[in-house]
Amino acid sequence: MPTAPLFSFESVSVGPPDARRLDGLDAQLPAAGLTVIAGPSGSGKSTLLRLCNRLEVPSAGVVRHRGTDITQRDSLQLRREVAMVFQRPVTFPGNVLDNLREADPECDEARGAELLERAGLDRSFLHRDAGELSGGEAQRACLARSLATNPRVMLMDEPTSALDARAAAVLERLGRRLVDDGTPVVWVTHAEEQLRRLADHVLLLDGGRVHRSGAVQEALGDAER
Amino acid sequence: MQSGDVGYLGLAASLVLVAVALAVSLRLRLRLERDLVVSVGRGLVQLLIVGAGLAIIIDPDTSLVWSWLWVVGIVVFAAATNKRRAPAVPGLFWIALAANGATAVVGFGVAFGLGIFPVEGRTLVPIAGMLIGNSMKSGIVVAERLVEALSDGRPEVEARLALGQPWTAASRPVVRSALRVALSPQIENTKALGIVFLPGAMTGLILAGVDPLDAVLVQLALMYLILGGAATTTAVTALGSVRRLFTDDHRLVALPRSRRDVG
Secondary structure, X not given: OOOOOOEEEEEEEEOOOOOOOEEEEEEEEOOOOEEEEEOOOOOOHHHHHHHHOOOXXXXXXXEEEOOEEHHHOOHHHHHHHEEEEOOOOOOOOOEHHHHHHHHOOOOOHHHHXXXXXXXXXXXXXXXXXXXXXXXXXXXXXXXXXXXXXXXXXXXXXXXXXXXXXXXXXXXXXXXXXXXXXXXXXEEEEOOHHHHHHHOOEEEEEEOOEEEEEEEHHHHHOOOOO | OOOOOOOHHHHHHHOHHHHHHHHHHHHOOOOOHHHHHHHHHHHHHHHHHHHHHHHHHOOOOOXXXXXXXXXXHHHHHHHHHHHHHOXXXXXXXXHHHHHHHHHHHHXXXXXXXXXXXXOOHHHHHHHHHHHHHHHHHHHHHHHHHHHHHHHHOHHHHHHHHHOOOOHHHHOHHHHHHHHHHHHHHHXXXXXXXXXXXXXXXXXXXXXXXXXXXXXXXXXHHXXXXXXXXXXXXXXXHHHHHHHHOEOOOOOEOOOOOOOOOOO
């Protein structure tokens, strides 16, 4: 029996008829690997990602997660399984450990250190004021916080757009490592170079519709990675 | 002029300061002349009608039913005003009606139930006016602030929702902040009592010839009622409004001035 897609979108539209952000979109995201959703500004990339953890719902059509209509799932449980890192790191008041406890109230220092390690930060960050971290550190702390719910999927919404090149490279490596550890990642970007560096699969959007999709070589029309 | 009687000539004389306000508006080209004239005229007519109405209400021969009906009118009008000021909250009229109604019930329960004031026409309507009027202002502030804070704070609220937090937890910091903003002026007013300003009821009683200590006691009782009323109104308004700003599946609804990134 073939594996159900990670997410499938069936005739999905979002927004009023005269201002659709997604317009009758049909697409599937594969069950494993790192899928990059790319496209110009306003093409519907972030909207598509937000449908995956039900921060938004379609005006029409169906979104399925591993074959199940996500409206049939408890939205809070779904969000703990399908975690999200946002474009700009949003830290909560308190130190980094306090932030981790917002996701997992039982998180102790040992568990916190383990989560930070997976996000490329050492345990000394646990007691750092989250509001005083640099952009790259804050984004990695947010990644650690997202990992605290033990997600099975990681959504990343242009997570490097507010970071410098060095911090962006670190985050790209961490995204790749999640995939290598068995957690599928859906990564939104508008940067073609990043797409080429990261993607196993590609979904290219334009005007709220699928422009091209598939394995990276065939979707981009060349064999170069 | 004894015992604070203000005749029509006295009233006309007090309009001198309105003339000053008009002069300021004209001199600085504020274009507020029309608003000033309308507000002064409207206030004059409204209060004269209220005065005439109160004269009937406080007549010992008039049934208390009319006073209670007046109180109901105040509660409904306050809810309509609240709704007009924060239209982004769905169903705010009913929330504000419940909030102002709860304030009236709690306030009257204390004021009359504990025997602070007697249940009479001369106490019901004025106390309701002061209680609901002040609470309404806090209710408006909390509803406006809530919409603004959820709109500006959407990234933080959605970051919490994305961790699987229910809307109650995800909105808690915003609700707390809105409640603090709405209640602070009443708390500051209570702190500044007698030092910065002499409040209206007390001033009115003293001008009418009542013993200052008696006037102070009345004013203090009213201020405490107003503080409690503001807390009741803001709490009911905030909790009722925030519920309407999230969907059953824990999504924050679209709000004006939202700065959400759409890629």
